[in-house]
Amino acid sequence: MIKKVLVTGASGLCGSITSQGLSKLGYKLTLCDIKKISSPAAKSLNISLNKKIKIIDLRNFSKVKKITKGMDAVVHFGGIPRHKPHEDVFQNIIDHNIIGTYNVFEACRVNKVKRIIFASSAHIMGYHDRKKYLDDKSSFRPDSHYAVSKCFGESLSKLYSDKYNIKILNIRIGSALPKPTDMRFLSTWISFRDLIQLVNIGLKSKKLYCSSVYGISKNKRAWWNNKEAYRLGYKPLDNAENYSKDKLTKNEYKDKIALRLHGGVFTTDGLKGKLSNILKNK
């Protein structure tokens, strides 16, 4: 039974909210991050986890090894998310997302941690045609170096499940926000309670071996077939469609290419390729 759970990135938006949810579900949590909570979004949700957060830099393997000792599972949110309008420099993505994620997986192997839940991203599918309904078996078409770092994490998950018998759930998060604020999010949004439910499935499901699921609510306009999540027991409670559309921004609408591809504006940031070629090469 999974009881002792480490949450990395616990000061961030997803990490802090999920920690709050997992704590209510009775898990004994250890929280870590490179810094204390500073995100206005997390603060505005009145989360008082700050004093419990241990300051650990995931780039430091010996520290990661120490903090994962005795854990049953790790929920890995720590890393650099994609920042607007451009992504971070590749060296930072290598250090925090690639080395940091490797350190988490490797420390789990050394310490015989049974399960890992990895915060992947739907941007690993970025260059697919939006007219194509994707599922967990669709091939990667990452739209940024950030997305490549998530492909790396998902590849690690295959290695560590087959070779080291760790059960792993990759959650390809769409847009985790308190509520949808842009038209895109009608397709990609996940509510916090649905995200917590998916993480809990990763910690509990007896059917889990190594799966990738989409981190979305039951959105009417979803572009992703989440059958693998449903097989594991996911029953999303929310649907982006239930929110008023009046005040939604339309950030992608001035960019026809972004509107055609799953990754939206991530795909057109620095784009030199042609849409026709991207669509031809499925």
Ligand SMILES: NC(=O)c1ccc[n+]([C@@H]2O[C@H](COP(=O)([O-])OP(=O)(O)OC[C@H]3O[C@@H](n4cnc5c(N)ncnc54)[C@H](O)[C@@H]3O)[C@@H](O)[C@H]2O)c1
């Ligand atoms: N929020 C979303 O919509 C979304 C979508 C797709 C994927 N994700 C993924 O989910 C995870 C959490 O995203 P978020 O939106 O909460 O981002 P966030 O920036 O709010 O949280 C990430 C946390 O990781 C911490 N961190 C970064 N580098 C670290 C290091 N070397 N050692 C320890 N901690 C470190 C940061 O301090 C931060 O608190 C990220 O991996 C992100 O890529 C989020």
